[in-house]
Structure formats: structure tokens, C-alpha cells
Amino acid sequence: GAFHKKGHSARVLSPEEAERLAKDQVLVSEFKQLKLEKEAQKNWDLFYKRNSTNFFKDRHWTTREFQELKACHEFADQKLTILEAGCGVGNCLFPLLEEDLNIFAYACDFSPRAVEYVKKNALYSTERCKVFQCDLTKDDLLDNIPADSVDVVTLIFVLSAIHPDKMHLVLRNIYKVLKPGKCVLFRDYGLYDHAMLRFKSGSKLGENFYVRQDGTRSYFFTEEFLSQLFKAEGYEQVVNEYVQRETVNRKEDLHVPRVFLQSKFQKP
Numbered sequence: 291g292a293f294h295k296k297g298h299s300a301r302v303l304s305p306e307e308a309e310r311l312a313k314d315q316v317l318v319s320e321f322k323q324l325k326l327e328k329e330a331q332k333n334w335d336l337f338y339k340r341n342s343t344n345f346f347k348d349r350h351w352t353t354r355e356f357q358e359l360k361a362c363h364e365f366a367d368q369k370l371t372i373l374e375a376g377c378g379v380g381n382c383l384f385p386l387l388e389e390d391l392n393i394f395a396y397a398c399d400f401s402p403r404a405v406e407y408v409k410k411n412a413l414y415s416t417e418r419c420k421v422f423q424c425d426l427t428k429d430d431l432l433d434n435i436p437a438d439s440v441d442v443v444t445l446i447f448v449l450s451a452i453h454p455d456k457m458h459l460v461l462r463n464i465y466k467v468l469k470p471g472k473c474v475l476f477r478d479y480g481l482y483d484h485a486m487l488r489f490k491s492g493s494k495l496g497e498n499f500y501v502r503q504d505g506t507r508s509y510f511f512t513e514e515f516l517s518q519l520f521k522a523e524g525y526e527q528v529v530n531e532y533v534q535r536e537t538v539n540r541k542e543d544l545h546v547p548r549v550f551l552q553s554k555f556q557k558p
Contacts, residue, residue: 294535296350298513301482301534301549318457323495326505327453331400331425334451334507338379338403340504367392370441375426375464376400378450379407379412396435396467398424400451403506426460427452442473443467450478450509454499457509462522468557473528474520478547479510479530486510511551525555 303311318326326333340351371391377397397419407423407507408414422434426448440544443464449457456543464474479485481498481549485508490501517530530553 294533296531296533296552298479298531299315299523300512300532301539302545303453303482306330307482307487310487314489314494316491316494316502318384318492318495319449326495326507329505330370330451334401335403337504338401339349369390369394371439372396373431373435373440373443373467374398375443375445375460376451377404377408377421379404380411383408383419384411384413387413393418395419396440397421398426398431398434402424413465426463427456428459429463429550431463431467437466440467441469441472443472445474446479447478449476451507451513452509453507454509456498457519458523461520461525464532465525465557466522467526470557473554473556474525476516476553476555478551479508480534480551482547483549484546485509514549516551516553520553520555520556524558526558528554 296336305463312522370390372386372393372395373394374386374397377399378401380397383395383397387395395418397408398421399408400423402423405421405423414421421432424431424434445460445464449460452460461474468474486498486500493500493502495501495507498512498515499507500510501507513530513532517527518525530551533552534549535548535550537548539546
């Protein structure tokens with residue numbers, strides 16, 4: 291069956307996997323890399339055009355994985371203000387709003403098309419959420435959210451899609467709207483996740499950074515890299531660890547190693 295473990299040690303590669311990764315050192319040309327950066331928004335918009343709202347499952351696991359979302363309530367019926375940075379089509383947002391009637395959510399995404407899907411959702415209500423298009427690396431969140439007003443920020447499978455050189459800009463932007471003493475809840479791809487091992491040669495953009503066939507990009511985090519990234523922007527680390535799972539496809543007898551980083555960083 292599937293196993294699940296949390297901890298600070300990265301996944302150990304099999305000799306075959308290690309050899310395959312060691313061989314794959316050729317990087318995508320600088321010209322193509324600049325083009326991918328320039329067309330990042332277009333590529334995500336096309337992704338949502340192709341997949342509509344069907345690609346990601348609703349994330350009903352969010353409150354199970356992040357007890358902090360519940361723990362943020364210091365007393366019963368306390369109103370919480372959250373920001374979902376990189377909301378996609380609302381797979382995380384709407385289950386949360388349904389589950390907790392005391393949440394007001396800000397939500398933003400890079401893709402204008404994704405934002406439109408959120409607004410068209412039957413559960414969307416301007417009384418309970420405000421959604422807007424935003425490039426977190428350059429559009430100031432203060433244009434839509436008051437400073438120091440948010441209780442929790444969720445950053446779930448978002449930072450990995452951003453060029454590593456610009457990730458700090460996202461964290462700096464979020465810092466401005468987060469209340470002191472409150473947290474960013476983070477979950478994203480970890481080093482040696484199955485998705486990283488599946489890239490064909492010619493997909494590598496840099497260390498732990500790859501491009502998919504559709505032009506969208508993915509970074510695979512180490513615990514150390516993530517820790518340094520947040521601390522450099524003034525956050526304090528509360529939790530930062532690998533979650534390792536093996537998902538099993540019994541029909542095809544496939545064992546797939548999934549690795550994520552699940553973390554919590556606090557604004558002092």
C-alpha cells in the first residue's frame with residue numbers, strides 16, 4: 291500500500307535514477323529560456339483554456355493537511371481573512387469557503403482566464419471573496435489588499451511555477467499584506483519527486499528547474515533552499531519538512547514516489 295512519512299531527509303534515489311539525472315546536464319538555450327519567461331502568462335492562460343476547470347481536483351485535503359487553517363481561529367466564530375496566492379480556478383478556494391463560513395478570501399492568479407473561471411463559479415460571492423488578476427513578481431498586492439490585514443496566506447503549488455531568480459519578489463509582496471505574527475502556509479514539489487524524474491532530456495532550465503511540453507515550468511525545492519528564501523525576506527521558520535508518499539497504481543503495478551515540501555513561515 292501507499293506510505294506516508296514526514297521529515298528532514300530528502301528522498302534517496304535508486305542507482306538508475308541517479309545515473310539518469312547525472313547524464314541530463316544539457317540546459318535549454320538562453321534564447322528559449324528568455325522566450326519562456328516572456329510567455330509565461332500566455333502559457334498558463336493556454337493551459338486553462340485547454341483544461342478549463344477540469345484539470346485539478348478540488349482540494350478538500352487542505353484543512354486536513356493544514357490544521358493551522360483551523361488553528362488560526364483563536365475563538366469560535368472568529369472571522370479570518372485569507373489570501374490564496376495563485377488560486378487557479380478555485381479548487382482550493384471554494385472547498386475552504388464552503389467548509390468555513392467565517393472566512394473572507396482574497397484570491398489572485400497570474401492567468402486572466404483562471405480568474406474569469408473563479409468569477410463564473412456558482413459559489414463565487416463578492417461578499418465572501420475578492421478575486422483579481424496579479425503577477426506576484428511585479429504587481430503590488432497593496433493595490434487590492436490593505437497592508438497588514440491578512441491572517442493566513444496559502445501558497446500551494448505556485449512558487450514552483452516561477453523563475454527561481456524572482457521567487458523572493460513574491461515573498462516580499464506577500465509580506466506587506468500579512469499581519470505580524472501570522473503565517474504563510476506552503477506546499478509544493480520537493481526534490482526528486484516523480485514529476486522531476488519523468489522529464490525527458492532537453493527539458494532542463496537550471497538546477498532543479500524544468501519546462502513541461504506546454505511551456506509551463508516547474509521548480510523542485512530542497513528544504514534548505516526554501517528556508518533561505520523565506521528567511522532572507524524576514525520570515526521566521528515554524529515548520530519546513532519533506533512529505534514523502536508512494537502512490538500505488540495496482541492495475542498497472544506502478545509505485546510512484548511523490549515528494550512535497552510542506553512548510554509554515556511566520557511574519558514576526
